[in-house]
Amino acid sequence: MNDLDHQRAERLMLEASVEALSPSDQSWLESHLAACEGCAALAESTTSVIEQLRGVSVAIDPELVARTRLLVKFRTRELERQHSWLMPVWVLCALSWVIGIVTAPLVWRGFEWMGHRAGLPTLVWAGGFVLWWAAPALVVVLLLGVGRRQAVSRT
Amino acid sequence: MGATTCFFVNSMASEPQELARGLRRRDPELLDRLIEQYHYRLFRYLMYLTGRRETAEDLFQETWIRVIERGHQYDVRWKFEAWLFSIARHLTIDLVRKKSPLAGADELDEASGTSVSREAVEAALPMSRSPVELIANREESERVASALGGLPAAHREVLLLRFQEDMALEEIAQVTGAPLSTVKSRLYRGLEAMRDRLEGMKQ
Numbered sequence: 001m002n003d004l005d006h007q008r009a010e011r012l013m014l015e016a017s018v019e020a021l022s023p024s025d026q027s028w029l030e031s032h033l034a035a036c037e038g039c040a041a042l043a044e045s046t047t048s049v050i051e052q053l054r055g056v057s058v059a060i061d062p063e064l065v066a067r068t069r070l071l072v073k074f075r076t077r078e079l080e081r082q083h084s085w086l087m088p089v090w091v092l093c094a095l096s097w098v099i100g101i102v103t104a105p106l107v108w109r110g111f112e113w114m115g116h117r118a119g120l121p122t123l124v125w126a127g128g129f130v131l132w133w134a135a136p137a138l139v140v141v142l143l144l145g146v147g148r149r150q151a152v153s154r155t
Numbered sequence: 156m157g158a159t160t161c162f163f164v165n166s167m168a169s170e171p172q173e174l175a176r177g178l179r180r181r182d183p184e185l186l187d188r189l190i191e192q193y194h195y196r197l198f199r200y201l202m203y204l205t206g207r208r209e210t211a212e213d214l215f216q217e218t219w220i221r222v223i224e225r226g227h228q229y230d231v232r233w234k235f236e237a238w239l240f241s242i243a244r245h246l247t248i249d250l251v252r253k254k255s256p257l258a259g260a261d262e263l264d265e266a267s268g269t270s271v272s273r274e275a276v277e278a279a280l281p282m283s284r285s286p287v288e289l290i291a292n293r294e295e296s297e298r299v300a301s302a303l304g305g306l307p308a309a310h311r312e313v314l315l316l317r318f319q320e321d322m323a324l325e326e327i328a329q330v331t332g333a334p335l336s337t338v339k340s341r342l343y344r345g346l347e348a349m350r351d352r353l354e355g356m357k358q
Contacts, residue, residue, distance in 0.1 A: 015343070017346060018342045068194070
């Protein structure tokens with residue numbers, strides 16, 4: 001037995017404590033441990049470390065668990081409230097998009113007519129149309145932003 | 156925990172789809188049972204990860220709040236505990252970043268500081284019955300906690316997940332976001348260091 005054998009044994013015993021070894025490595029390690037007292041002691045010590053690690057425990061305050069349960073219930077209710085507030089906003093948003101798409105050609109013509117009557121450049125009245133079309137979405141984004149900020153400040 | 160509850164949680168755990176649906180709905184009964192089932196393991200993980208009882212308690216509560224807030228993100232391919240622990244881990248790292256924005260690569264080390272062993276020891280729960288066993292157990296817990304406290308947090312973490320939580324290597328890789336090879340090498344180095352430290356304490 002040389003140093004390389006001991007190094008291999010040490011590497012394999014660490015590997016064995018984490019995952020299964022190949023049958024050939026396993027049998028080599030077993031025969032080495034049977035013949036080498038030093039490595040056998042090291043293997044025993046490794047096993048003991050793992051046992052000790054498994055035995056480590058902590059005390060948990062039952063009050064902490066009770067407090068957490070309450071907190072979770074409170075937050076759940078809060079999120080539900082937020083959700084119920086957001087639902088009509090989403091419905092309105094969807095509705096406004098549908099109406100916006102359906103009426104877009106008419107509104108476009110309306111803007112075009114007004115633009116021509118007022119003698120505005122195409123860019124201006126077309127910009128007005130885009131703004132009008134995007135206004136509901138911008139309002140929703142604004143509302144969501146305010147809602148989220150309020151939620152963050154509450155937590 | 157009653158037998159009925161235990162049965163319910165186990166059957167829920169065996170049905171990730173059910174669990175995911177419950178989390179999406181923020182089912183209060185399910186959340187209650189999950190807290191009942193995982194509170195000890197989560198707290199132990201946080202306690203040894205952060206080394207400070209107060210910090211662990213704050214993160215414990217924050218983790219459960221995050222579970223209800225992000226329940227819809229639960230991926231059924233993950234085991235619930237792996238997902239739970241990864242939330243706890245991210246919150247710990249966030250806390251470290253808040254405290255020291257210039258934290259280095261091994262950010263978890265910043266979370267643990269140096270007082271880990273003392274507080275972990277104070278939190279050690281005597282499991283034995285007789286006073287003699289109780290003292291022996293406490294001494295052993297002190298030694299192990301002290302040895303664990305001296306390890307880099309990244310090594311300590313994988314040791315806890317592997318040997319306390321009995322997680323598979325792949326699950327540990329999921330929780331820590333590290334490649335499998337890194338998880339293995341951290342485990343080997345951690346075990347080696349623990350063995351040396353515990354041997355050193357005996358002498």
